[in-house]
Amino acid sequence: MIALAILATALFGFSNQIKSQNLELKDKSATVTKNVTFINGNLKMAGNLYLPVGMNESKKYSAIVCTHPGGGVKEQTAGLYAKRLAEMGFIALAFDASHQGESEGQPRFLEDPTQRVEDIRSAVDYLTTLSFVDPDKIGALGICAGGGYTLSAAQTEHRIKAVAVVSAVDIGLTFREGWDGKTPVSEQIKLLEMIAKQRTAEANGAKPMFGNYVPEVVDSTTIRDMREAHDYYRTPRGQHINSTNLVLFTSFDKIMAYSAFNQINTLLTQPVLIVAGSNAGSLWQSELAYNMAKSPKELFIVDGATHMDLYDISKYVSQVVGRLHEFYGKNL
DSSP states (O other): OOTHHHHHHHHHOOBSOOOOOOOOBOOOSSEEEEEEEEEETTEEEEEEEEEETTOOTTSOEEEEEEEOOTTOOTTSHHHHHHHHHHHTTOEEEEEOOTTSTTSOOSSTTOOOHHHHHHHHHHHHHHHHTOTTEEEEEEEEEEETHHHHHHHHHHHHOTTEEEEEEESOOOHHHHHHHOTTSOOOHHHHHHHHHHHHHHHHHHHTTOOOOEEOSSOSSOOTTSOHHHHHHHHHHSSTTTOOTTOOOOEEGGGHHHHHTOOSSTTHHHHOOSOEEEEEETTOTTHHHHHHHHHHOOSSEEEEEETTOOTTHHHHOHHHHHHHHHHHHHHHHHHO
C-alpha cells in the first residue's frame, strides 16, 4: 500500500478509533491453496500456500515468498501473484505481516519495518521445513512497500537466491522525502515532533492514534496514485475485510529511521528483477534501487502502467508474470 498517504494523513488528522499447520483445501482450480501457519519468534503467522495442481510431493520444487504491500493482506495482490506463480509450477507462499491481518502480534496495526523483514526470514524458515521444497531454490517477491522489505531482507538473508519486486518503494525513504521525493526536512521534523507528543500522551494513558495508509476520501485534487490506491483498497476492486486501512501512528518513528535500500550496493549479491510502470509515481524509487544494485540486475518497465495497475490489471499483470516466470526459471 502507498506510504505517502500515511504521511499526508499525518498532516491532515487521524482517527482515534479502530474500526497448526492447517492444510485446509480452499481451491480446486489451476492451483491448490492451503491455509498454513508458521512461527515467527513467539508469534503465529498466517499464510496461504499455493501449490501446482498435480504436484508430486516426493519431488523438490522451487519456492517463492510473496510479501504484500504495507497495510495489505495475503488475499490481495500478493496472493494474486502467488497463485499465478503456482500455475507456472512454483510453490508460492503469501502471508499476513505480523501485527496485521490474521497473523498474531500486539499492538494491532503496527508497521515496524524491522519486524516486516523478520516476517520474510520466518517465511523462508517455514519453506525449508517442507519436504517438497528445495531449500537451495527459494526466491522472494514483494509488492510496493513489500518490495522494499524484500530487497532489505535479501541483503542479509542469503537463503533467498533470486529477488523480484513490483512497484517497489522504500517505505522509510517515502516517509522522509514523500511520494515524489520532494518533502522538505522541515516537514519531516514536524512529523517527528507529532510522534513524540503522541508517545508521551499514550505513556500517560491516552488512547492510541491511528492513521490511514490510503485516503478514505478522494477528489479531483488528490494525486492520481492516491486516487488509484483508494480505488484498489477501499472499493470492491481489491478491498478485503482484513485490510482495515489503519496504521498505528507510533509506527512512524520506526519507519522514518528505516532504509530498505541502504546496503543494496554491497550486500545484495543475488540476481534482482525490478518491475515498475512507466507512469508510476514511484518509478524513481525503482530506478534508484536498480542503479544502486551491483548484482546481476534487470529493470523491466511496463509501458503505460501506473503503480497500482501492476496490482491486478490483467493486461499488465500478465506481462509481469511472464517476466517473473523467465526470471525465476533462470535463477532458481
